[in-house]
Amino acid sequence: MALNLKKNIARPDDFYQELIDMQRDLSEEEAQLMNAKLILILSNHIGDAETLSEAMKLARD
Amino acid sequence: MLNTYTWPEYPYIQSEEQKNGTPVRHPVVIIGAGLIGLTAALDCARKGIKTIILDDNNTVSVGSRAVCYAKRPLEVWDRLGVADKMVEKGISWNLGKVFFKEDLAYEFDLLAEEGHKMPAMINLQQYYCEQYLVDEVMRHTDMIDLRWKHRLISMTRHEDHTSLQVETPDGVFTMESDWLIACDGANSKVREMVHAEFTGQFFQDRFLIADVVMKADFPTERWFWFDPLFHKNQSALLHKQSDDVWRLDFQMGWDADPKEATKPENVIPLIKAMLGNDTEFDLEWVSIYQFACRRIDNFRYGRVLFAGDAAHQVSPFGARGANTGVQDIDNLAWKLKLVMAGAAPDSLLDSYNEERSFAADDNLLNSTRSTDFITPKNKGSRIFRDAVLELSKKYEFARPLVNSGRLSTPTPYVNSSLNTPDEEDFDGGILPGTNCIDAPITVAGEPGWLLNMLGEDFTLLVFGDAPGEREISCGPVSVRVLTVGDDIEDRDGLLAARYDGENGAVYLIRPDQHVAARWRKFDQDKIAAAMARATGQMETKTAAGE
Numbered sequence: 001m002a003l004n005l006k007k008n009i010a011r012p013d014d015f016y017q018e019l020i021d022m023q024r025d026l027s028e029e030e031a032q033l034m035n036a037k038l039i040l041i042l043s044n045h046i047g048d049a050e051t052l053s054e055a056m057k058l059a060r061d
Numbered sequence: 062m063l064n065t066y067t068w069p070e071y072p073y074i075q076s077e078e079q080k081n082g083t084p085v086r087h088p089v090v091i092i093g094a095g096l097i098g099l100t101a102a103l104d105c106a107r108k109g110i111k112t113i114i115l116d117d118n119n120t121v122s123v124g125s126r127a128v129c130y131a132k133r134p135l136e137v138w139d140r141l142g143v144a145d146k147m148v149e150k151g152i153s154w155n156l157g158k159v160f161f162k163e164d165l166a167y168e169f170d171l172l173a174e175e176g177h178k179m180p181a182m183i184n185l186q187q188y189y190c191e192q193y194l195v196d197e198v199m200r201h202t203d204m205i206d207l208r209w210k211h212r213l214i215s216m217t218r219h220e221d222h223t224s225l226q227v228e229t230p231d232g233v234f235t236m237e238s239d240w241l242i243a244c245d246g247a248n249s250k251v252r253e254m255v256h257a258e259f260t261g262q263f264f265q266d267r268f269l270i271a272d273v274v275m276k277a278d279f280p281t282e283r284w285f286w287f288d289p290l291f292h293k294n295q296s297a298l299l300h301k302q303s304d305d306v307w308r309l310d311f312q313m314g315w316d317a318d319p320k321e322a323t324k325p326e327n328v329i330p331l332i333k334a335m336l337g338n339d340t341e342f343d344l345e346w347v348s349i350y351q352f353a354c355r356r357i358d359n360f361r362y363g364r365v366l367f368a369g370d371a372a373h374q375v376s377p378f379g380a381r382g383a384n385t386g387v388q389d390i391d392n393l394a395w396k397l398k399l400v401m402a403g404a405a406p407d408s409l410l411d412s413y414n415e416e417r418s419f420a421a422d423d424n425l426l427n428s429t430r431s432t433d434f435i436t437p438k439n440k441g442s443r444i445f446r447d448a449v450l451e452l453s454k455k456y457e458f459a460r461p462l463v464n465s466g467r468l469s470t471p472t473p474y475v476n477s478s479l480n481t482p483d484e485e486d487f488d489g490g491i492l493p494g495t496n497c498i499d500a501p502i503t504v505a506g507e508p509g510w511l512l513n514m515l516g517e518d519f520t521l522l523v524f525g526d527a528p529g530e531r532e533i534s535c536g537p538v539s540v541r542v543l544t545v546g547d548d549i550e551d552r553d554g555l556l557a558a559r560y561d562g563e564n565g566a567v568y569l570i571r572p573d574q575h576v577a578a579r580w581r582k583f584d585q586d587k588i589a590a591a592m593a594r595a596t597g598q599m600e601t602k603t604a605a606g607e
Contacts, residue, residue: 036448044458 003054065304068120073210079234090238097369097386098244099194103141104394106204117212125186129380131469134387135179146193151183157283161450176555177499178510241365249371255362261355265315272345285465291334319349352376354429356421360414373421378431378466381424395572404537409597420472434464471496481578481591490561497574500556502549525565535592
């Protein structure tokens, strides 16, 4: 498996708060659009097709 | 309504066989004198096969319909001697703009690769293309009998021929044909008559197309809008054709009433909203359509062969309908010739289904993907689509994800049973099953093009040490030798670069300009084996097992 499912985020609480804060004042529609953009930006950063496929399958399970 | 084009009216002529009332057996009958049927007749004529084309109408395409013609079909038409007129009359464009809501998201330049005789694509109304094809057919009346106002009403299939009941203004008569090529379009009657399956995905959407003549200058660019302010939640397209005619395309949604939507009082405000109130235009033609992505279960039913929309229907995004149909014929004509001449087994024609259904599936996949991007099917895909478009305004990475139709390119027959897989290393070049790429050459001191040198038979393209023979016999079929550095000169070094020919290379090329096999050096036994395979004379085995 190419996908890293071990701990990899140094300060998890900081990250999570940042993610939530980003959407605090967004409507549901806006939040969904932001999420979609975030997925696309991160997917491009990862690039590797196998890793992306694995992540998509895990998310859907 | 059309101001820029006058439809020709071709004469109905009663055939001798109808007058005499005695059925005549013909070698090949083609149903439908559209782009594909006419192309089929011209290709058969090149191969020495006489054909009769039956068409229930007496003119060319009503409306501009297919507009974009890509390089590969233009190369096929060039082989048939009709591409020059199309390219001359057609419009070449390079700049495309993509709009999202009120903004220009980005623009792109096609930057076509140099060193090809044919352009990457042209825009031209279908009626011009068909007219040029009819003109060419009329120059070959010794080989092609084009019969207008002949409607096929029923047929009976026999083991060695097909019996056709045909209706003309003079009544019904019977014809017989060894082979039948069905090019009678998406609503093919022949397909119904053989009870073929025609399945796939049907899209619940409607599109309005309008041709307008602009009175002032307007740039020769392709503009595509996603969710524009002038046509909310839908898509729109603006595209240049010949004679200052512009193709406009509006997604209308499934609820649109086709009758209402095409009324000028409803169309004109929509166009004004798109072009701006000050742009003067004349409305030439309006049509509304819905579409499906589907294909026939088998391109071959015994002695009946299906080509073009009769065999596969795609969405208009990416201009894959006519373009892929022309390539069906390119694939079919040489196989039919060899089988009719007894130079190849009947099973060679099964490879027509094998190769072209593979290509059709590829086209259907591409077409469905474009459709899913342009007309998202649920909220989730709509959000992703909009996210891609928003990101494309600022970030380069998102632009390749934008899909407003992918330019039609030929599908390599990578797994075809006619291919001999590589045994030696090549650095690029043209893989077996792939169409040959053109390159500039010099022939007899004059500039020319590789593809024009490949002819109607098998060709052996040789870089480096050449055999002494001009022609190699492989059983009933012979191969013509074409030597780089002798028969042709590599004018700009592009030929060797595109075929990895610097260290010597030998390419066995099929009559449809697809590579059957390749080696590093000339080997008569290997060529004979590859020829047997490419003409269906060998059971399918993997090369490794031999």
